[in-house]
Amino acid sequence: MKLVSFRASGADRLGIVFPENKVADAQQWGAANGMDVPDSMLGLIDKGLEFRDSMSAKVKATAVDDNADYVYDYEAVKILAPMPKPARNIWGIGLNYTEHVAESARSLDTDNKLPQECIIFSKPTNTVIATGEAIKHNGNQTQQMDWEGELAVILGKGGFRVKAEDAMDLVYGYSIINDISARDNRRQGQWIVSKGMDTYAPMGPVLITPDEIEDPHNLQIITKVNGVEKQNGNTKNMLFRIPEIIQDISSVMSVDPADIIATGTPAGVGAGRDPQEWMWPGDEVEIIIEGIGSLKNPIVDDTY
Known part of the structure; x- marks a missing residue:
């Protein structure tokens, strides 16, 4: 699973990178797929390793819906650092x-x-x-x-x-x-x-x-x-x-x-x-x- 932090429509979001250079808002993707995914990388890490593994397995088994309003072209969004403000040094x-x-x-x-x-x-x-x-x-x-x-x-x-x-x-x-x-x-x-x-x-x-x-x-x-x-x-x-x-x-x-x-x-x-x-x-x-x-x-x- 490839994850990014990105900015779209003036808001910072957590994203999942899918093939064909598509980025899905992870929180909205989660809502559509029965998972309570946070809106930031730090929040996701806080959910733990088991949640990561479950999410990764579901990402691999799920085709992204290009027509969903939470899916963006990779080139059309601002890619941020994975953790724009790390928890510590x-x-x-x-x-x-x-x-x-x-x-x-x-x-x-x-x-x-x-x-x-x-x-x-x-x-x-x-x-x-x-x-x-x-x-x-x-x-x-x-x-x-x-x-x-x-x-x-x-x-x-x-x-x-x-x-x-x-x-x-x-x-x-x-x-x-x-x-x-x-x-x-x-x-x-x-x-x-x-x-x-x-x-x-x-x-x-x-x-x-x-x-x-x-x-x-x-x-x-x-x-x-x-x-x-x-x-x-x-x-x-x-x-x-x-x-x-x-x-x-x-x-x-x-x-x-x-x-x-x-x-x-x-x-x-x-x-x-x-x-x-x-x-x-x-x-x-x-x-x-x-x-x-x-x-x-x-x-x-x-x-x-």
């Missing part, structure tokens, strides 16, 4: 691909040894924007704006000290996230400013449930800037896989339903290239993850 995982560890050590003075445990950081909720929305480039804060294409994991269940063997049972779905980084604003090793500026976490376009993804640890991730490929990696090369990440985070801090985890980026970031490359106003960055879709955002000047 995004968990970020740094240096989670071997080759990215090496390129970061060369260019960013990080340790060239492979991490023995997850490097965990946080991105505030103000960073989240939708596909198509602009990433703001503040020239007074950075001259080194970088891209990081990543698989996002959205939790549907919380927990504390979750064991790795149980961790995948917490996963609600997957999306795409671009962990934008201002490489020249890592203040004495603290990453919150570098990664936490407004618009620094484009996300979407969809949240896809696990029954649609055969193996989240075998997905191709491609990043393009102005149509030119910069990253081409695969989630099979994660140092710490999703169960280990959830286990590690929850070993020290409880995880909650609707938590978002950005699982790390493969090699090919701008800081690791020779010569280094950065994004500037007028550029466009696109992240593609197979089975999920394409997340595309322009860069605009926001210098004050």
Whole structure:
């Protein structure tokens, strides 16, 4: 099941993506199909994993009625971030691909040894924007704006000290996230400013449930800037896989339903290239993850 948050006729809604590029208002679809579906992604996640599975099964068994007044053409609506205002900060995982560890050590003075445990950081909720929305480039804060294409994991269940063997049972779905980084604003090793500026976490376009993804640890991730490929990696090369990440985070801090985890980026970031490359106003960055879709955002000047 592919889910979106979208805006149509001035209202924000939860949507189900059907074939032929159709989006059904999920709440109205639910009413027509005997299900009490909420009107937001956070509300849906709050209904729990069993409700998700029942809804997904019914979506697969139901043909969308193109003539229903709650069905829209995908191109005719405004696609929002899956959770336009996340419930809390995004968990970020740094240096989670071997080759990215090496390129970061060369260019960013990080340790060239492979991490023995997850490097965990946080991105505030103000960073989240939708596909198509602009990433703001503040020239007074950075001259080194970088891209990081990543698989996002959205939790549907919380927990504390979750064991790795149980961790995948917490996963609600997957999306795409671009962990934008201002490489020249890592203040004495603290990453919150570098990664936490407004618009620094484009996300979407969809949240896809696990029954649609055969193996989240075998997905191709491609990043393009102005149509030119910069990253081409695969989630099979994660140092710490999703169960280990959830286990590690929850070993020290409880995880909650609707938590978002950005699982790390493969090699090919701008800081690791020779010569280094950065994004500037007028550029466009696109992240593609197979089975999920394409997340595309322009860069605009926001210098004050």
